[in-house]
Amino acid sequence: MRWSGRSGGAWQYRKVLEYVTDPDDPRLSDYTRLRDVELRKSLEAERGLFLAEGEKVIRRAIGAGYPIRSVLTTRRWLTPLQDVLGDATVYVVSDELMSGIAGFQVHRGALASMERLPLPSVDTLLKGPARRILVLEDLVDHSNVGAIFRSAAALGVGAVLLSPRCADPLYRRAVKVSMGAVFSIPYARMDDWFEGLTRLREAGYHTLALTPDQHATPMDRAHLTDRVALLLGSEGDGLSSHWLQEADEAVCIPMSPDAMAAGVDSLNVVAAAAIACHGLMRATDPLPELGDV
Numbered sequence: 001m002r003w004s005g006r007s008g009g010a011w012q013y014r015k016v017l018e019y020v021t022d023p024d025d026p027r028l029s030d031y032t033r034l035r036d037v038e039l040r041k042s043l044e045a046e047r048g049l050f051l052a053e054g055e056k057v058i059r060r061a062i063g064a065g066y067p068i069r070s071v072l073t074t075r076r077w078l079t080p081l082q083d084v085l086g087d088a089t090v091y092v093v094s095d096e097l098m099s100g101i102a103g104f105q106v107h108r109g110a111l112a113s114m115e116r117l118p119l120p121s122v123d124t125l126l127k128g129p130a131r132r133i134l135v136l137e138d139l140v141d142h143s144n145v146g147a148i149f150r151s152a153a154a155l156g157v158g159a160v161l162l163s164p165r166c167a168d169p170l171y172r173r174a175v176k177v178s179m180g181a182v183f184s185i186p187y188a189r190m191d192d193w194f195e196g197l198t199r200l201r202e203a204g205y206h207t208l209a210l211t212p213d214q215h216a217t218p219m220d221r222a223h224l225t226d227r228v229a230l231l232l233g234s235e236g237d238g239l240s241s242h243w244l245q246e247a248d249e250a251v252c253i254p255m256s257p258d259a260m261a262a263g264v265d266s267l268n269v270v271a272a273a274a275i276a277c278h279g280l281m282r283a284t285d286p287l288p289e290l291g292d293v
Contacts, residue, residue: 016089017078023100028091030113031072034172035103041168048116050170052180054108055080060180061114069113074098077109088112116170122161122196125188126203130158131227132280133205134273135196137163137243138234144270145169146177148232151274153181156281160187161229163196197231197246205229209239209247210276212266216250219279223249230280235269251276 020028030049033039044050049069052061058081062068068088073081074095099105125133134152139145145167152160160169166189167174169182190196200207206225210232217223231247233239244250253275255265267275 017092019092031101031111049113051172052112052114053176057180058112059084060183064183066114069115071112073110120188122188122190125159132157133159133229135161135229135231136166138165140167141235142167142171142173143177146174147270148273150178150181151277153185155277157277162189163193200229207247208249208251209244211250211252214252216252218254219251219276222251230276232273
């Protein structure tokens with residue numbers, strides 16, 4: 001069914017509305033078994049798609065230029081999305097069927113299957129205007145990756161590089177946690193992890209390796225050149241010894257001595273990334289030592 005808008009009225013767009021009552025309808029195959037991570041990764045890679053969940057995220061994906069394959073929603077969410085869906089095919093289901101298809105309660109009422117766009121190459125990104133970038137090594141938790149993208153975008157980081165094994169920023173959970181921030185910051189995936197930092201250095205980036213080691217330079221006293229790359233490691237082990245050794249400078253977030261004495265010697269990677277991103281955007285060089293003032 002094609003739904004035509006009324007001139008001057010509430011509906012001023014045209015799209016295909018298809019009412020679906022069968023959860024096994026093949027037209028809904030983009031949306032099934034969303035909790036099965038391995039299945040979703042292979043399916044989305046094969047079809048070149050990702051899912052945007054909720055009105056705000058769908059709007060941000062469309063605004064970033066990602067084409068819509070289709071939308072799955074309920075009746076009550078048709079009106080909030082009317083101005084951005086254009087000629088998209090919209091599958092309309094009941095609330096109960098929506099939960100059954102997705103495998104969870106879709107609180108934000110709508111899912112959109114979006115086409116992926118080609119990623120820029122690492123060289124293209126490094127030749128771009130970004131003066132501050134993040135480099136993520138082997139972060140495998142999609143929620144963590146999404147949260148870090150949100151912090152990076154919010155604090156003005158210009159780009160993100162991902163190691164080969166890093167989680168997909170466009171996986172549904174990463175997109176949801178980032179609130180669509182993954183669409184607003186360019187990123188590329190490294191094809192050569194071992195020589196990755198050499199390429200950064202050749203592009204003029206001073207590399208900072210974030211570590212919990214309190215002997216490292218405090219982040220607020222790190223040397224910030226015109227172009228700086230901050231390296232963040234995996235959730236459990238942190239940065240590999242290779243990247244720690246290859247970086248120009250190791251930096252840390254100073255911990256409270258009392259916390260250290262109680263065995264709290266580090267932050268989780270999301271909190272550390274947010275604090276480090278704030279320090280990375282410092283406009284001046286390190287603060288002078290008190291004796292130098």
